[in-house]
Amino acid sequence: MARRDDEDDRRSSDAYERHLADHERDRRRAQGSFYTPPDLVAWILDHALAGAPPEATVLDPACGTGHFLVAAARRLGVRAVHGSDLDPEAVRIARERLAAIDPTVPDADLERQVVVADGLTAWAGRTFDAVVGNPPFLGQLRRRSAGQNEEHRRGLGAYTDTSAVFLHRSLDLVGPGGAVALVQPLSVLAARDAGAVRTAVAGRGAVTDFWCSDRPVFDGTPVLTCVPVVRVGAEPPTDPGAWGRLAAPTFDIPAVALPGDTGVIGDLADCTADFRDQFYGLAPFVREGLDGGTPLITTGLIDPAESRWGRTSTRFAGTTYDAPAVDLAALRADGGLARWADARLVPKLLVAGQGRVVEAVADVRGEWLPSVPVVSVVPRAVGDLWRLLAVLLAPPVVAHAAARYLGTGLTPGSVKVSARQVAALPLPADEVAWAEGARLAERAQAASDAGRPELLAATGRVMTAAYDAAPEAFGWWSARVARRPDGKRPPLSDPAAAG
Ligand SMILES: C[S@@+](CC[C@H](N)C(=O)[O-])C[C@H]1O[C@@H](n2cnc3c(N)ncnc32)[C@H](O)[C@@H]1O
Missing domain, CATH: 3.40.50.150 (Vaccinia Virus protein VP39)
Incomplete structure (x- = not known):
């Protein structure tokens, strides 16, 4: 009954x-x-x-x-x-x-x-x-x-x-x-x-x-x-x-305990994101730029210690480009975004809005413009550029950001950081290991495609030690950084590859 x-x-x-x-x-x-x-x-x-x-x-x-x-x-x-x-x-x-x-x-x-x-x-x-x-x-x-x-x-x-x-x-x-x-x-x-x-x-x-x-x-x-x-x-x-x-x-994100008293990225650099004004302001000045122009770097073009500009196509404002570039002369003549462009054309790091790890690349000569929602990290001392890249490549920092900001990204399992959140990421305690990590990060960015994975792994390993973190953070991060045999990164939503 x-x-x-x-x-x-x-x-x-x-x-x-x-x-x-x-x-x-x-x-x-x-x-x-x-x-x-x-x-x-x-x-x-x-x-x-x-x-x-x-x-x-x-x-x-x-x-x-x-x-x-x-x-x-x-x-x-x-x-x-x-x-x-x-x-x-x-x-x-x-x-x-x-x-x-x-x-x-x-x-x-x-x-x-x-x-x-x-x-x-x-x-x-x-x-x-x-x-x-x-x-x-x-x-x-x-x-x-x-x-x-x-x-x-x-x-x-x-x-x-x-x-x-x-x-x-x-x-x-x-x-x-x-x-x-x-x-x-x-x-x-x-x-x-x-x-x-x-x-x-x-x-x-x-x-x-x-x-x-x-x-x-x-x-x-x-x-x-x-x-x-x-x-x-x-x-x-x-x-x-x-x-x-x-x-x-x-989400298989390893637990990390980071130092709370070693300072944060914001102590060494200004972190800023651009908004719709810059996006719509730039759109009329963007064209295919393989033969000149100022590279426009979208989130999709940023890999760890690597810019894919000119090698991977990308979309901007509804159009696909092989190499999107800004006509700087026309932009300056127009006036609206001239001061913005000058402020951005300095040595900096560009950080992808969202990725399988925190993805950042150094613009050593200050020649690139960021596209929304890329975060610009401008070091106050140019000498800090590679040290800051090493921090953003540090597996414990990425695991910390992945857990702390979990659920804010569009895709489950992706790591999404805003400018404010990048500024709040902690610095390592071990200065010697950090300096070594900075040298390795610089070499990773200069390396060929064939040489980069090994140097990225070395950077990740040294930076894990710089934060005195457990090796799980490194294992988790390297699995997420790895490319597939065809050279492509797995998509963000690929559950088989997530974690
Ligand atoms: C997701 S359903 C949850 C149903 C229920 N908890 C369950 O799992 O079977 C949400 C319910 O909230 C009701 N709802 C929406 N706004 C409400 C409100 N302000 N006060 C009370 N109920 C509301 C909807 O009519 C709906 O039945």
Whole structure:
């Protein structure tokens, strides 16, 4: 009998979800509803309810058809669960499923426990032992079209994803010792706009358990997800700037402990990124430049200690070039970007916006212009050029950046660093090894294609020692730097090659 009920129950929610999928995909996208796999529901309840008393209460503030509520009710009883959702049909089904589990609970009670309401404002003044669920993921643009009220966002940035706003709000809905365990997009780990939420978590407790997957687990969306289990009152608080490390093992990124007192790249160099003004300003002056012009270096042309300009084609502003070059005379005559170009045409490093490792190359004579989103690193002392390249080639630094900024890149497993983040990368403690690394980095850049891999590996090995880091960081980095036998680098998204 119980089995029949389970089946009927599943059939009714499955049918509703199919109906959503078939007829209301747009609306469903607009409300951010994708349903949670049962294994993940179980994991979340296991961890959120660990140590909870038998009379514990649970809230899912965006409960949909009640997957979390049903699973929690099977553990704690129907009277223990509470939910809200904006979708009246989903709420009706959730109540029906709960009624099927315990027909003795009066309808009037269920109507108070599971309500049609905005989960961001409902439940004020109430506390629960656990707040769980899979709240909607809605970036700012879709949120505006979904017409959501913004009052509860006070203190959080305009770009904070709705899922992180739910996490923030839920911290007030659990008592001491209680837990918040909500599915979040992976970007919650490092996105600047979720920073205030990570800080709020540190003010209330710690992330004591963490789930994450290196592939999408929700049908119909490629978004990578994670679940930080926040235990209120737990110590020590989780460093708001270091959530990325929680997911590093899932992405096979080795753990590294870097010195905190040796200074950072920003002490030796100015790091800057260009923006759309430069991109659109440059576009009219870019042409095929194999016979002259100032090389324009795009992210795709930057490899570790190597520029592929003139050897690999690249796209800029919708056009493919064999060797994109800027007509500097025309650019200067036009005036708009003349001062920008002069400031950039100095000895510097150019760092790719995103890659399998941090990819940087030295422009020794100051002859190249960067294209958005390349980061320019201009040393204050020209003598620091190769030392800085060695830092950017250092496996422990790359592993540190990969973990710290995990989830901010477009492709899972890619390393993405902004100008600000490059400036914050730490310098090594061992000056002697560093000097050796700088010499090797210079030789690697000067080497032929055949000679470079060995010199890059030597640089990586010496720089691993310069940071006194474990050899795992070197092994991880060299596997990611390696080219395939055909000379090409594996694509960023190639899971077989990732890690
Ligand atoms: C991803 S679904 C989660 C469903 C449920 N947690 C599950 O896994 O079965 C997100 C749900 O949030 C609901 N929703 C969107 N905005 C909401 C809000 N402000 N308050 C409450 N529910 C909301 C949608 O209707 C949808 O049912």
